[in-house]
Amino acid sequence: MSGSWYPENAYMTLLGDALRETGVDVRTPPLSLFFPLTRAVLANPDADAMQLDWIYDYYVTTGTGFGPANALISVLRAAAFLVDVALVSLLGVRIVRTVHNERHHEGLYPRTERLVNECVFAVADAVTVKCGAAADAIAATYRVPTADGMAVVPDGNFVVAYENDVSREAARRDLGIDDDAFVLLFFGLIREYKGVPDLVEAFADLDAPDAELWLVGNPHDDRTEAQVSALARSDPRIETRLEFVPDERIQYFMNAADALALPYRRILNSGTAHLGLSYGRPVIAPAIGCLPETVPPENDLLYDPADDDGLAEALRRAYDHPDLESIGRANHRHARSQSWEQAAETLTSLYREPSGGRQRLGRLRRASDS
Structure with missing residues (x-):
C-alpha cells in the first residue's frame, strides 16, 4: 500500500x-x-x-x-x-x-x-x-x-480507533462549557474548501444567546489562521482551538458538542463525517459528494449548497430540533454497520x-x- x-x-x-x-x-x-x-x-x-x-x-x-x-x-x-x-x-x-x-x-x-x-x-x-x-x-x-x-x-467506521469514555458532562467541564449551552463544532484541518467563513457567517444569523460555535483544528497555513482568528473575534459566542488535536483529546470536543457542522464548499469524501457518526454526533453538512450516502436518513440536517440560506437554516433546524440525541443514536448505529x-x-x-x-x-x- x-x-x-x-x-x-x-x-x-x-x-x-x-x-x-x-x-x-x-x-x-x-x-x-x-x-x-x-x-x-x-x-x-x-x-x-x-x-x-x-x-x-x-x-x-x-x-x-x-x-x-x-x-x-x-x-x-x-x-x-x-x-x-x-x-x-x-x-x-x-x-x-x-x-x-x-x-x-x-x-x-x-x-x-x-x-x-x-x-x-x-x-x-x-x-x-x-x-x-x-x-x-x-x-x-x-x-x-x-x-x-x-x-x-x-x-x-472509527468507533474503535479513538477513545470514547468521557461523558458529555465531563467533557464540558474540561472545556469550560456550561451544561445548558448549545454547542456547534467544526473539527479538522482548516482549509479553504471546508468553508469555515461560511459557517461563521451563518452562525451570526442564529439568534440564540446560549449557542456556541467551536472551531477546532490546525489551520492549513498562516493566512488561514489569521483569517479564522479575525472571524472568531467578530462574535463572542465563537471559541477557537487552532491547533493539532491529539487523538486522546478528540473525544472531549466530540462529546461536548450537540452537533458537528461541516460546511464544505466542495467535497467528495469526508473522514470527519465518518468520525462524527462514530461518536454519535448529528452532522450538519451540504448534500454533495458521498455525504448523502454517508449519513443515515434520520440525520435530516443536510442542506442544499446552492441555497444561500441553506447552511443557516440547517443550523436553525439543529438548534430547534426536539431530539438531537435520537439522531446521534441513529448515526452511531449506522457507523457500526459500516465495517x-x-x-x-x-x-x-x-x-x-x-x-x-x-x-x-x-x-x-x-x-x-x-
Missing part, C-alpha cells in the same frame, strides 16, 4: 488491519525519491498488487517559494511519476487506484492533475471509490473510467483478479479517442 501512510492515519491503519485479517500480506515499503513505485515492486518481487491512495505527494511541489518554479518542478515530477506507474504495470503487479478526491483541494496545477489522473486511471487494473455519487463525479470529470467501471468500496472487513473483502477480490493488460489497453484507446 502506497500513499500517506503513517501510524496516526486511522484510515490506513484500520484498513490495513482488516486486510491482514482476510489473509492479505500488507506491506508499506519506504518510498525512495526516484521511481519509488518501481523500486518498491522490485524490492518485493512476490507482490501481487499495489494500492495507490493519495498520489499528490508524488508530483505536487509547493516549497520553492517561487510559483513558476513550483509549477515546472511539478510537471517534471508528474512525468517521472507516470513513467514509474507505467513500469509497475509492465512488471505484472495489479494497480488498484483508490480515489479520495475529485480534484486537489487547493486547485493546484489543474492541467497537470488532469493528465496525471487520466493516465493513472487508464493504466490501473481497478479503480475504487467510496460511493456511487463519487463514481458519477469521477466519470463526469475525467475521460476514463466509466462510472460502472469503478468498484464502490465504502469506508468502515472495514466489508471493505477489505471487496479489495481482496480486486487484488486477486489477474492483471488486466487487455482492459488497460481498451481504456487507453477510449481515452485517446476522446
